[in-house]
Amino acid sequence: MVMEISTSDMKRVQLFEVTGRVDSTNAAELGSAMDSSVDDGKTNLVLDLGGVEYMSSAGLREMVRVLKRVKRTGGDLRIANPSERVREVLELAGLDSIFEIFPTQVEAVGSF
Amino acid sequence: MAETSHLAIPARLEDIRQACDFVVEAAEQAGLGERAVYHCQMAVDEALTNIIEHGFAYSDDSSQIEIACRTEPDRFIVAIADSSPAFNPLLHESPDPSEPLDSREPGGWGIYFIRKLMDEVTYERAGGRNLLTLVKLIATARHAAASGGGEDAPVPVRVLDAQTAVISPAGRLDSNTSIYLEHALDAQLASGRTQLYVDLTAVEYIASNGLKVLIAAWRRARENGGDVVLSGLQPRLVEIFAMVGFDMLFQVFPDLDAALAARQARR
Numbered sequence: 001m002v003m004e005i006s007t008s009d010m011k012r013v014q015l016f017e018v019t020g021r022v023d024s025t026n027a028a029e030l031g032s033a034m035d036s037s038v039d040d041g042k043t044n045l046v047l048d049l050g051g052v053e054y055m056s057s058a059g060l061r062e063m064v065r066v067l068k069r070v071k072r073t074g075g076d077l078r079i080a081n082p083s084e085r086v087r088e089v090l091e092l093a094g095l096d097s098i099f100e101i102f103p104t105q106v107e108a109v110g111s112f
Numbered sequence: 113m114a115e116t117s118h119l120a121i122p123a124r125l126e127d128i129r130q131a132c133d134f135v136v137e138a139a140e141q142a143g144l145g146e147r148a149v150y151h152c153q154m155a156v157d158e159a160l161t162n163i164i165e166h167g168f169a170y171s172d173d174s175s176q177i178e179i180a181c182r183t184e185p186d187r188f189i190v191a192i193a194d195s196s197p198a199f200n201p202l203l204h205e206s207p208d209p210s211e212p213l214d215s216r217e218p219g220g221w222g223i224y225f226i227r228k229l230m231d232e233v234t235y236e237r238a239g240g241r242n243l244l245t246l247v248k249l250i251a252t253a254r255h256a257a258a259s260g261g262g263e264d265a266p267v268p269v270r271v272l273d274a275q276t277a278v279i280s281p282a283g284r285l286d287s288n289t290s291i292y293l294e295h296a297l298d299a300q301l302a303s304g305r306t307q308l309y310v311d312l313t314a315v316e317y318i319a320s321n322g323l324k325v326l327i328a329a330w331r332r333a334r335e336n337g338g339d340v341v342l343s344g345l346q347p348r349l350v351e352i353f354a355m356v357g358f359d360m361l362f363q364v365f366p367d368l369d370a371a372l373a374a375r376q377a378r379r
Contacts, residue, residue, distance in 0.1 A: 024161040025125045054150070056157045057221040064218040071213065085150045087320060088287040092228050093221055094209025096320055 002026075004051075005033050013112050014042045015105070019051030022059035031062035034077070038066070043075020046108045050081035060093055067099065076100070080108035116182040121160075123168045123175040123194070128160045131179050135190055138181035139248070142188040147291070148248055151229035152190065155246050158222035159192050159201075167196025167242070183250075187231075190246045199242060200235045201226070267296040275338065276307040276375070278368065282314035285322030293322065297329040297340075306338020307375070311368040313344030318352060330362065339363065343371040 003020040014037040022030055034045055047063065049055070067077045078100045082090060090096050102108035119134045121127040135156045139149040160177060168175055178193045201223045207216075209224075227233055232247035266289075270278040277300045281293045293310075300308055308329065312318075330340040343365040345353065353359045365371035 021129075023157060024128065024165070054153070056154055056161065057219075057225055058161065060221060061219040064213070064216060068213060068216075068218065084321070084324065085147070087324075088147075089154070089225070091287045091319055091321065092209065092225065093207075094211065098213050098216070101320070 003030065005030060007033060007037070009042075010109060013044045013046050013109050015046045015048065015109060017048045017051065017105075020053065022052055022055040024056060024058040027056075027058035027062045030059060031066060034062075034066045035069075038070055038073075038075070043070040043073050044112045045070060045075065045077045046080055046105065046112075047077060048080040048105045048108070049083070049086055050105070052083065052086055055086050055089065057089075057093075060089070060095065063099070064095070076112070078102060078108045078111060080105040116180055119179045120176045121179070123164050123177050123196075125161065125164055128157055128164070131160055131177075132157055134179065135181060138183070138190075139188055142181075142183040143250055144188055144248060148188075152188065152246070152248055155226045155229045156190055156192070158225050159244055159246070162201065162222050163192070163194045163196055163242070167194060167199055186250055188248045188250055192244045192246070193241050195241050198237045200237070201244065202233065202235050266292040269296050269300065271300075271305065275305055276309070277305045278309045278311060278372075280311045280314065284317045284319075285315055285325070286317065286319040287321045290319070290321040290325045294325040294328070297325065301329065301332050301336070306333045306336045308333055308338065308340045309343065309368060309371050309375075310340060311343050311371075312346070312349060313367065315349065316346065318349055323352075323356060323358065326358070327361070341365065341371050341375075343368045 003018065003022055003026045006017045008015040008017070016033060018030065037045060045066070063077065070077055080102045081104055082101065087096070090099070090101070100111065102111060117138055119131060121131050132153050136149055136153050139152045144152065156179070163177060175195060180191045182189045182191070204223045206224045206227070207220050226246065230246045231249045234245045236243050268280045272278060279293070279296050279300070283289065285293060297308060310326065326340065333340050341363045344367050345364060353364070365374065
């Protein structure tokens, strides 16, 4: 399954719903989708990973890079609904204490 | 009865996907569980990505990478061979998962994951090629998939009656160990015991995986007219539970005796 990103412009939050596989062939695409929101001054980002069946470290790299970028301007990148496997990978890299992770999209969006 | 299957892919990122599919299929045939299969897929993906991004540095589209999967009675083995310049990933300094965001480099985690996800990783340079061998132990995976409630279950379970059991995990409940608690809880629920007392006295730390296991069991128990009742939380766990709102969901008692006494009183 290829990766798809759907972006929604919400009142205070940019929501990115991702499905499929995130790996070294397409992680940059995910990163640049988030970057273009940041370029527009929207730095409160929610990444809904509910539909992500697989993510390699290339995806994590983009997430950390964008998190560092939005944090510099007072924004945040928060994660919603990672699968058990993706969550395990986040934990292994210590990212569960670096990202705010929410079980649902509603909670993640509402947290801003 | 070792079976070996082979695949060669061009050294291009877009061809990693077919190597992943190939390894997933072989790992499934080897009898690995879903989690272990995912680990193998990710380790192979990370290894191939490193070879292509750094070894070949995108320079050489005509190069091939060979992948061989072999199943032995107790292990699933993936061997990856490439002819890029010699590079021993095991000498690469691993990043530190406790590194805070400010000082953290976004990348460089591929090799870390390979080592974390697989049970054995070895490297050799032979005949002008890098040979990386990744091993996932099948015994471990089978054990995790099949355990729970049995004599050798890593999480002690004490059955009190047809509805009730006490489960006493110990140590850390993280992504590596939560599965044992999950299987212990699942085994009790599957045998119709829905009144489950999880005594956390000996648990030092609980990660999100452990929390998830508890909530899943709680949900299932409640659906079947039972409950998951917790006791003996150390101060650190009390803090974590309050932070995620679990103290509102679960009945929590200072110790197991108090939890069981409440059960007697209710009868």
